Amino acid sequence: MDLKLLDAIASHEEREAVAGFAGGGRDRLLPALHAVNDRVGWISQGALNLICETLHVPPADAYGVASFYSLFALEERPERVVHVCTDLACRINGAETVCDVLTEHVGAAGKARGGVTWLRSPCLGVCERAPAALTFQAGDPATAELLAPATGASAVLAASRAPAGEGTPPVLHQKDGLRLLRRVGVVDPSSLDDYRAAGGYAALRNALRMGQAAVIREVTDAGLLGRGGAAFPTGRKWAATAAQPAGPHYLVCNADESEPGTFKDRVLLEGDPFALVEAMTIAAFAIGARQGYVYLRGEYPRALRLLRNALAVARERGFLGVDVMGHPGFTFDIEIRRGAGAYICGEETAIFNSIEGFRGEPRTKPPFPVEQGLFGKPTVVNNVETLVNVPLILTEGAAAYRAIGTEASAGPKLFCLCGNVERPGVYEVPFGTTLRELLALAGGVPEGRSLRAVLLGGAAGGFVRPDELDLPLTFEDARAAKTTLGSGVVLVLDDLADLGGFLLRIAEFFRDESCGQCVPCRIGTVRQEEAIRRVLASGTEERPLLREVGGVMRDSSICGLGQTAWNAIESAIDRLGALK
Numbered sequence: 001m002d003l004k005l006l007d008a009i010a011s012h013e014e015r016e017a018v019a020g021f022a023g024g025g026r027d028r029l030l031p032a033l034h035a036v037n038d039r040v041g042w043i044s045q046g047a048l049n050l051i052c053e054t055l056h057v058p059p060a061d062a063y064g065v066a067s068f069y070s071l072f073a074l075e076e077r078p079e080r081v082v083h084v085c086t087d088l089a090c091r092i093n094g095a096e097t098v099c100d101v102l103t104e105h106v107g108a109a110g111k112a113r114g115g116v117t118w119l120r121s122p123c124l125g126v127c128e129r130a131p132a133a134l135t136f137q138a139g140d141p142a143t144a145e146l147l148a149p150a151t152g153a154s155a156v157l158a159a160s161r162a163p164a165g166e167g168t169p170p171v172l173h174q175k176d177g178l179r180l181l182r183r184v185g186v187v188d189p190s191s192l193d194d195y196r197a198a199g200g201y202a203a204l205r206n207a208l209r210m211g212q213a214a215v216i217r218e219v220t221d222a223g224l225l226g227r228g229g230a231a232f233p234t235g236r237k238w239a240a241t242a243a244q245p246a247g248p249h250y251l252v253c254n255a256d257e258s259e260p261g262t263f264k265d266r267v268l269l270e271g272d273p274f275a276l277v278e279a280m281t282i283a284a285f286a287i288g289a290r291q292g293y294v295y296l297r298g299e300y301p302r303a304l305r306l307l308r309n310a311l312a313v314a315r316e317r318g319f320l321g322v323d324v325m326g327h328p329g330f331t332f333d334i335e336i337r338r339g340a341g342a343y344i345c346g347e348e349t350a351i352f353n354s355i356e357g358f359r360g361e362p363r364t365k366p367p368f369p370v371e372q373g374l375f376g377k378p379t380v381v382n383n384v385e386t387l388v389n390v391p392l393i394l395t396e397g398a399a400a401y402r403a404i405g406t407e408a409s410a411g412p413k414l415f416c417l418c419g420n421v422e423r424p425g426v427y428e429v430p431f432g433t434t435l436r437e438l439l440a441l442a443g444g445v446p447e448g449r450s451l452r453a454v455l456l457g458g459a460a461g462g463f464v465r466p467d468e469l470d471l472p473l474t475f476e477d478a479r480a481a482k483t484t485l486g487s488g489v490v491l492v493l494d495d496l497a498d499l500g501g502f503l504l505r506i507a508e509f510f511r512d513e514s515c516g517q518c519v520p521c522r523i524g525t526v527r528q529e530e531a532i533r534r535v536l537a538s539g540t541e542e543r544p545l546l547r548e549v550g551g552v553m554r555d556s557s558i559c560g561l562g563q564t565a566w567n568a569i570e571s572a573i574d575r576l577g578a579l580k
Contacts, residue, residue, distance in 0.1 A: 003052055003053065003056070003058065003059065004059065005049045005052065005053070005059055006045055006049065006059070008044065008045035008046040008048075008049055009046045009049075010044070010046040010047050010049065010050040011040070011044070011046065011047075013039050013040055013140075014036055014039070014040060014044065014046060014047040014050060015050065016039070016140075017032075017035040017036045017038070017039040017040070017047075018032055018035065018036065018047070018050050018051055018054055020035070021035070021051075021054050021055060022054055024054070024055055025055060025056070025357075026055055026056070026057050026356065026357035026358075027355060027356050027357050027375075028055055028357070029051070029055055029057055029062065029065055029357035030065070030337065030338070030340065030354060030355070030357060031337070031338075032051045032054070032055060033051065033065070033066050033069075033072055033340070034298075034338055034340065036051070037071070037072050037073065037138070037340075038138060038139075038141070038142035039138060039139070039140055039142065040079075040138055041073065041077060041078065041079040041080075041081070041138030042072075042073035042074065042075065042076050042077050042138075043066055043072055043073065043074055044076070048062055048063060048066065055357075057357065061358075064359055065357065065358065065359055068342060068359045068360060068515075069298075069339075069340030069341050069342050069360075070121075070122075070340070070341035070342065071298050071299075071340040071341035072340055072341075077112060077117055078112050078115045078116050078117050079115065079137060079138040079139065080115060080116040080117075080135070080136070080137050080138075080159065081116070081117055081118065081119060081135075081136045082102070082106075082116065082117075082118040082119070082133055082134070082135050082136075082155060082158055082159050083118070083119050083120075083121035083124065083133060083134040083135075083136065083299075084098055084099055084102065084118060084119070084120060084121055084131070084132075084133045084150070084155065085121050085122070085123060085124040085126075085130070085131060085132045085133065085134075086099065086120045086121065086122075086505070087121075087122050087123040087124075087260045087505065087509065088123070088127075088260040088261055088419070088455070088458075088459065088491055088502065088505060088506070089123070089127035089130040089260070089261055089418040089419050089424075089491060090123075090124075090127070090130040090131040090132055091501070091502065091505055092130075092419055092420060092493065092497050092498075092502065093130040093131050093149075093419075094130075094131050095130070095131040097152055098131055098133065098150050098151065098152050098155050099120065100152070101151075101152025101153070101155065101156060102118050102152065102155055102156060102159065105152075105156045105159075106118055106156060106159050114160075116159045116160070118155075118159060121134065121299075122258070122260065122341075122343065122509060122512065122513070123258065123259070123260040123261065123262075124146065124148075124299050125257060125258075125262065125263045125266050125297060125299060125300060126146055126148040126263060126266070127260075127261050127262075127263050127416065127418035127419075127424065127491075128263060128416070128417075128418055128424040128425045128426070129148035129149045129168070129424075130148065130149065130418060130424075131148070131149060131150050132146065132147065132148035132149070132150055133146075133147040133148070133150040133154075133155050133158065134146055134147070134299055134301075135147060135158045135159070143301075144301035145158070145301065146168075146299075146300075146301065146302065148168070169185070169189075169270060169271070169302075170184055170185065170266075170267040170270050170271045170426070171185065171425065172184055172185050172267075172425060172426065173423045173425050173427070173441075173442070174427060174428060174441070177428075178428050179392055179404075179412050179428065180268070180385070180388055180389065180392065180412055180414060180428055181267070181268075181271070181272075181414070181426065181428050182198075183195070183198050183200075183271065183272045183275065184267060184268070184271030184272050185271060186198070187272070189270065189271055189272060189273055189274075189306050189310075190306060190309050190310075192274060192310075192313045192314065192317060192319075195272075195274040195275070199395065200274055200275070200278060200391075201278055201319065201325070202391075202395050203278060203279075203282060203390070203391035203392075203393075203394040203395050204278050204281055204282055204285075204319075204324075204325060204391075204394075205325065206394045206395065207282045207285055207286070207394055208285065208324075208325060208327045208330070210394075212242065212285060212286050212287075212288065215282065215285065215286040215394070216235055216238050216239050216242060216286050216287075217235070218393060218394060218397075218398045219234055219235040219238060219286070219390060219393055219398075220233070220234075220235025220236065220238075220239065221235075221398035221399075221402070222235075222393045222398040222401040222402055222410060222411070223398075223401075223402050223408075223410035223411070224386070224389055224390070224393065224401075224410065224411060225409065225410075225475065226382065226383070226386050227383055227385035227386045227389075227413070227414070227487070227488070228254060228346075228382075228383040228385075228386065228487060229259075229457070229460075229484070229485075229486045229487050229560075231409075231475045231485075234382065234386060234390075237370060237380055237382075238283065238286050238287050238380060240370040240371075241287045241288075241370045241378045241379065241380045242286060242287045242288055244370065244371060244378035246377060246378060247288075247377065247378075248289070248290055248291065248377055249287050249288045249289040249290075249377060249378045249379070249380075250289055250291055250292070250293070250373060250374040250375070250377055250378070250379040250380075251280060251283055251284045251287065251289040251291075251292040251293070251379070251380050251382075252292070252293045252294075252295060252348075252351060252352075252355075252373075252374060252379060252380070252381045252382075253276065253280055253292065253293065253294045253295065253381075253382060253383070253384060253387060254295055254346060254348065254351060254381055254382065254383040254384070255269060255276075255294050255295060255296045255297065255300075255303075255383070255384050256295050256296065256297050256339045256345050256346045256351070257297065257346065257383070257384075257487060258297065258339075258342075258343040258345075258346050258513075259343075259346070259457075259458035259459065259460065259486065259487045259489060260458050260459045260489070260491075260506075260509060261416055261418055261419075261455070261458045261459075261489035261490075261491045262416050262458055262487045262488065262489050263416050263418075263426065264384075264385055264414040264415075264416050264426045264487075264488055265383060265384035265385060266297075266300055266303055267426045268384050268385065268388055268414075269296075269300065269303035269306065269307055269384060270300075270302050270303050270306055272388070273303075273306045273307045273309070273310040274310050274314070275388045275391060276294070276307070276310075276384055276387060276388060277307075277310050277311060277314050277319070277320070277334065278319075278391055279387035279388050279389075279390045279391055280292050280294075280334060280387060281319065281320065281324060281332055282390050282391065282394065283380060283382065283387060283390060284332040285324075285330060285332070287378075287380050289332065289380070290331050290332055290333070291332070291333060291334075291335070292332065292333070292334040292335070293334070293335050293336075293337050293355060293374070294307065294334060294335070294336045294337070295337050295339060295345065295351050295354070295355065296336055296337070296338055296339065297338075297339050298338050298339045298340045298341055299341070304336070304338065307336060308336065311334055311336070315333070320332060320333050320334060321333060337354070337355050339354070342354070342360045342513070342515075343509075343513035343561070344360055344361070344362065344513060344514075344515045344559070344561055345360040347362045347559050347560060347561065348369055348373075348381040349362045349363035349365065349369065349373075349559075350362045350363075350515070350559070351374075351381065352369070352373055352374045352375075352379070355374060356374070356375065359515070360515065361515045361517045362515070362517070362558055362559035362561075364558060369381055383487075385414055385488075389401075389411055389412075392411075404430050404431070405430045405431030405432055405474070406431050406432045406472075406474050406476075408474065408475065408476045409431035409432070409474035409475045409476060410431065411430075411431065412428050412429065412430055412431075413428070413429060413430070413431050413473065413485075413488065414426055414427070414428050414488055415427050415428075415429065415438060415473070415488045415489075415490050416487075416488050416489050416490065417438070417439075417442040417490045417492065418489075418490075418491055418492070419455075419491040419492040419493060419497075420445050420446060420449065420492050420493055420494035420496075420497060421439070421442045421443065421444065421445060421446075421492040422442060422443025422444060422445070422446055423441075423442045423443045424442065425442070427441055427442065429441070429473070431473065431474045431475075432472050432473065432474055433472070433473050434469065434470050434471060434472055434473065435454065435456075435464065435468075435469045435470070435471045435473060435490070436469035436470055438473065438490060439451075439454075439469065439490075439492070442492075445492060445494045446494065449494040449495055449496065450466075450494060450495045451466045451492065451493075451494060451495075452466075452493040452494055452495050452497055452499065452576075453465060453466070453493045453499070453572075453575075453576055454469075454490060454491065454492055454493070455489065455490075455491040455493065455568060456478070456483050456484060456485060456486065456489065456490060457483070457484040457485055457486025457487065457488075457489055457567075458486050458487060458489035458491070459506045459509050459510065459568055460484075460486060460560070460561075460564035460565070460567055460568070461483065461484050461485075461486045461489060461567060461568055461571075462482070462483035462484060462567055462568060462570075462571035462575075463483075463568065463571045463572050463575050463576055464481075464483060464575070465575055465576065468481065471483075473485060482571075483571065484567070499572065499576065499578055500532075500535070500536045500578065500579070501536070503532055503568070503569055503572055503578060503579065504529070504532050504533065504536060506568050506569060507525070507528050507529035507532050507569065508529055510525045510528070510529075510561065510565040511525040511526055511528075511529045513561065514561060514562065514565075515561070517558060518556075518557055518558040518562065520552050520553050520555075520556045520557045520562055521553055521557040521558070521559075521561060521562030521565065524549050524550075524552055524553040524557075524562065524565070524566075525553070525562070525565055527545075527549045528546060528549055528550065528553075528565065528566065528569065531545050531546050531549070532546075532569070532579065535579045542579065543573055543579060543580075546566070546569065546570075546573070546579070547570070549566070550565075550566025550569065550570055551566075553565055553566055554566055
């Protein structure tokens with residue numbers, strides 16, 4: 001390929017960062033960009049030239065990819081950066097105070113001072129300990145630390161010193177009746193022996209004995225539905241992929257939970273990483289895949305370390321690689337691909353583009369991933385929570401699993417409670433538990449406050465009023481109530497919450513996160529934000545315009561981001577009487 005490069009030379013550090021990618025192809029572009037950004041703190045034109053030469057990628061394409069992700073910097077900035085979450089849960093728990101203190105002591109957001117800068121960030125996925133911050137220090141090696149809960153003083157301190165560690169391990173308020181979370185906080189997440197002593201790898205042994213078709217049948221009979229929001233039958237997806245004659249088949253774990261208010265997958269990854277490795281190995285066996293990918297949020301440093309350890313130990317002990325667990329002919333391995341700050345990459349086809357080295361923009365469907373997915377081959381995409389249900393099914397049996405929950409929504413479900421609630425965290429309950437019962441587990445709103453509303457499903461979800469708390473938490477009941485469970489967000493607002501500012505933040509979020517590929521979403525999210533700003537500034541009547549713009553986005557956007565960008569705002573208008 002005849003590459004036309006600009007006149008810029010990579011530094012010694014940048015050359016060292018890229019050296020390990022010699023001989024790679026375009027699918028190594030995202031890891032190469034990470035390597036430079038981690039080492040130097042930003043990606044210069046010289047580094048971009050070097051990456052293009054090494055991977056044979058056109059410069060315009062590489063620039064388009066690098067500029068797509070918020071965690072990459074294409075202009076020089078300090079090696080130390082503090083990202084302060086100002087999204088939904090953090091907003092109502094004091095994030096602006098943290099920003100004000102940083103502005104006073106460090107400087108304005110985005111301005112370098114004393115070798116450090118700080119930036120406003122979308123959700124960092126630690127909403128149970130809001131407000132949160134992420135400190136990043138470039139170098140060899142780069143270090144990152146999640147700081148939660150963050151205060152103005154702790155954020156200023158984080159801006160001035162090296163990271164102290166890897167953040168706080170997940171804490172569960174529930175102790176009894178847990179299945180998916182039973183090992184979290186109990187078993188050492190870095191120890192394969194501890195995992196096996198607690199029942200680990202019994203499910204994979206059962207799967208290898210049963211055979212591929214029987215595993216798929218068991219998952220199908222259990223009624224496992226996808227836990228990422230779409231609720232698609234997992235067994236049907238696996239069966240459709242396994243039946244495809246084209247090969248190879250791929251398995252992708254979507255661990256890029258970027259929905260504001262969602263953190264359940266992080267808790268599983270940090271507290272029980274071997275469970276995901278085992279579950280992916282079972283899924284790969286069932287669909288005939290030899291290669292799997294975990295697409296992991298770039299903002300999860302502790303999860304990254306623990307998952308890397310789990311993969312390395314599993315390979316060393318024969319639970320990944322050739323002849324897994326001594327089963328002749330079954331070869332499977334897993335590679336981690338780190339995201340870099342793009343909510344849209346939670347969409348299954350956007351993940352494919354990101355892994356392949358393109359901008360993380362969704363693809364049109366059909367063809368569907370089970371036919372043409374990653375690298376154009378049949379692919380299964382499941383999120384972390386969906387996958388960790390699989391070992392439970394293969395140890396307890398489909399009938400026992402189906403006995404949990406309801407006929408249409410079987411099994412246990414993880415919910416992320418955050419906002420103005422006494423005990424925020426991840427809660428595991430059977431489908432069919434009411435919203436009132438779930439809030440009671442978390443202690444309800446703080447003493448002296450009253451409930452204003454509950455946002456179900458995150459920024460792409462819908463509001464529920466205090467008089468609707470007897471809603472059973474199932475996919476079918478949520479649809480009947482014209483709301484959604486989404487990814488499991490239950491964000492509580494009390495009577496002191498600024499609902500207008502909260503809705504504006506939702507609109508800003510979708511404006512920022514739109515990939516810009518399709519006009520309805522690219523323009524609609526901007527017009528939606530502008531209309532809400534006018535309402536809050538001068539009280540003008542904007543609801544007819546908001547409905548028109550929202551309807552166009554819902555009906556004609558390419559993917560779920562644009563199709564759901566109006567959901568929460570619509571429900572706030574219709575259910576809560578907002579924006580009048």
